[in-house]
Amino acid sequence: MSAAQVFIGVILPYVTVVVFVVGIVYRIKKWNKAPAGKMTLFSAPATPSEKWKQILKEVLVFKQLFDGNKSLWAGTWIFHAALLLIIVGHSRVVTDFPLLWAALGMSNANVDTMSNVVGGAAGVIVLAMGIYLLVRRLLVTRVAEISDTEDYVCLGLILAIVISGDILRFGPHFDLNVSREYFAGLLTFQGGPAPSNPWFLIHFFLGQILIMYVPFSKFLHIPGIFYSKSLIYQR
């Protein structure tokens, strides 16, 4: 058992949760408290229900970006969709869903195959799109001229997490039973050290850094988009 396994596996996760929750609550409270004058941008949806439909459409398909920049839209939509798929897929690293698989009539082998094909493809796609976004940021003058350290840190962090994750998937076999046992302990506050696989440690460490960074960086666009769109769609 190494010090890294203890720090990353036993101490950091609780810090991560506290920092993330406190940070997000602080931000959202601040946004809620701030006076919001009317600033309708036409053509705005006419009713509140249409407004929320429009916001959902923006969150799901990035309609305004589609109108504004087709190539960025394609790259970033695929990037976000693959990321979402990967996050959902990560639930299997934490636990298994035997009842769900039974209900769907899938055997363990079926589930593993699905996970390998879909998860594997998403892992490759998200890496490719992440590289595209980085190259675009470096080479397209109009983007490069407004890019700061933070923009590269955010993208670099995601790429590092994606690469270590891809190594876990495509490299030497990583036994999910080990991680499930570990997370079961973590959730019941009887956590043992994290699995010793060095790629797992790197991946898990950077993932937690990313989660803690959300309330303090442009990753705030995840909760923020609902607020900012709401402002301009409000009649």
Next chain:
Amino acid sequence: MNTISKNSTQGHEIGQAEMDKVVAAVRAIKDGPRSLQLYMDLCAKCGTCATQCHVSEADPERRTNPAGRSDLIRKMFNEDGSVIRKIASALSSKGSAGLIDKKTVEEWARDFYECSGCRRCAKFCPFGIDNSVITRKGRAILHSLGLTPTRLVDTQEVSNKFGNDEGFNRAAFMDVINFLEEELEEEHGVPIKIPVDKEGAEVLYCGASADFQNSPDTVMGYAAFFHAAGIDWTMSYEACDAANMGLFTGDDPHMKAKNKVLHDACMKLGVKKLVIGECGHAYRIAKFIGGSNYWGKDIPYQITNIFYLAADLVKKGAFKLDPSRNPIPVTYHDPCNFARSTGLTEEPRELIRACVSDFREMTPNRDANWCCGGGGGLANLDSAEGVKKRETSFQEYRMNIGGKKKLEQIRATGAGYVAAPCANCKRHIDQLMEYHKMDVKVGGVFDLLNRALVLKNGN
């Protein structure tokens, strides 16, 4: 030639007190408004706005990049709130020092007056970030330092004194009204009254006072319309101007005070409707920023635009219109404040189609229209004035950079007349056509109506 008045920003001293004021104003964003807070937090620097901004497209530089301009405030706000800065400033006991310097304030005075606040970026930003809000905040800070361009400050002062931006006293105003009535009778062959301060009228009409001198045909069009429609209307001397520089200078108290002039006139005359004319920002303030937002939900009058009234009656066939009287090809310029900030896009088109024989759309149009380049008060600015002398005069900037997209759009239509229902757009596009030696007339929509209208017993 020295036309710079006592308010000149040129040579204005920027000392520590001014810089402290800037820092305090930027810090205050932590208390709102919500839009600014979100815009400080969310921007992902994707660069989409740079490709959707008429200024940034015409002159692709970092300083014209909307996200880059907004960074002038955003970086300062975020840096100020950072842990690293807090520790550093506690250790050095210098407080806000280093957040801003004299040179940066000088750049603000230039850069925040190169954005016309047209809100087009917000239509294409994946998060809907409206950079005009940040521009206006920057301008508000500059205004508090006395760094607003002279022409705008002068206009506000004239307006505070006379209630209108043109500086008409009552006699001068009545003189214009009498002149317009004479012109109307000559043109239509029947007397057409322009009632002033008529108590109990149903409608109080209010537009940009600049129209009286710069676009008399537009004003005559309103009068002819009200006459033909049989609407019981009036103008008011006190409230002869709905234009409001407060939106452009970031001066909220001025914006509210100028809006109060309209409210007071409505209350005094007891009208049922306040009808705003061909002036985008005036209608935006009257209906969406001021009006019931300032004076309570139960104000006893409605606020609307003359386009809604006219389009409705034209649809019902209430007038005889002869499109052959406007034979030249006409295109329509959507003023940003109408199309994006009030949603008024179809009614002017319905009117034009009924009044002209050849109507041509620009592309893109409606809420995606390019700003003419004169928005946000820029149309009023000509000189090379700034805290430091500008590299180019505002006029050259508008003709070669701000107006470039609009020039291309108008050229592509092959139109001989641009209908631009906004005093800012009219002045700017008119200059643009002359500067680029285009044989294109610029005017209002009601100029066309005035010509097409066939009155009973008239010409």
